[in-house]
Amino acid sequence: MSSLPTPATRAGQDGLDALLAQPGTALIGLDFDGTLAPIVADPELARAHPDALPALAGLAPKVAAVAVITGRPAEVAVRNGGFADVPGLEHLVVLGHYGAERWDARTGKVTAPEPHPGVAAVRAELPGLLDGSGTWVEEKGRAVAVHTRRAADPQAAFDALREPLTDLATRHGLIVEPGRMVLELRPPGMDKGVALSEFAREIDAGSVLYAGDDLGDLPAYSAVDTLRTTGTPGLLVCSGSDEVTELRERADVVVDGPEGVVELLRALADRIG
Structure with missing residues (x-):
């Protein structure tokens, strides 16, 4: 036992x-x-x-x-x-x-x-923002998560992306939730x-x-x-x-x-x- x-x-x-x-x-x-x-x-x-x-x-x-x-x-x-x-x-x-x-x-x-419309908007803009960063995007339907664990320097990539991703999320009525080498863009509340x-x-x-x-x-x-x-x-x-x-x-x-x-x-x- x-x-x-x-x-x-x-x-x-x-x-x-x-x-x-x-x-x-x-x-x-x-x-x-x-x-x-x-x-x-x-x-x-x-x-x-x-x-x-x-x-x-x-x-x-x-x-x-x-x-x-x-x-x-x-x-x-x-x-x-x-x-x-x-x-x-x-x-x-x-x-x-x-x-x-x-x-x-x-x-x-x-x-x-129904899903928040801002999720589709940020999904469309992410490829240009992340180009060459060594990150990976996880589609979550009602949210989008950007993972940096695969980047050459995961923590540096995480730190570099936090501000621009926050700006992107804010423009479309979303928030950014940080996690373990991941930044998730999702609706508030x-x-x-x-x-x-x-x-x-x-x-x-x-x-x-x-x-x-x-x-x-x-x-x-x-x-x-x-x-x-x-x-x-x-x-x-x-x-x-x-x-x-x-x-x-x-x-x-x-x-x-x-x-x-x-x-x-x-x-x-x-x-x-």
Whole structure:
């Protein structure tokens, strides 16, 4: 049986205690890339850790819901995660595009509003802006992400592009979300904190665990902090990364990447029984 880590904060311990005491009201929120799936140079090749599905299937029936919250399109996250038609995952939802899209395992369907027109506009201008930079563009439907991990000097390329991409996004009513060697241009008002808060309210969650690894997960951390102040205990988990320290500093529990997240999910399922 896997052992549970001891949270570094009192608030984190309260969140874990509440989850274990009443698991049927608990919400487990999880990022995808870097949390359930290892980071890879080509995001199209990202796949969930091989032990993630069994761990999720073991835990999901014991809690109120598991929500995978990602900047990817919901259908892409479902495909890359292998979440469809898995026994035990009936309580799982994927909130794609930071909650703008939703896939529910019970129905297998995606619901979503119309995309923001600014995304198509910046997509058309990006090739000229990025020419010769050694970057790679990921099409995300309702957003566009510019990756610098393949450039000769990834950090220098990231730093050089941040201002011009911000200017481009602003001209078309979008914002830039920085991450681990990636700059994502997307509509405002879409973030993981809003998605997590709204879903927690929808299911009347009695406790919330959120695990992430990147800057885009900070709004979800803040959402858990807010829920704590209003009486909903929460546990913040960092899927450890040397590239992003902000989450480590705020987390109640730090685990060793997706493998550590899988071990935590197993330990929770074992402890709940």
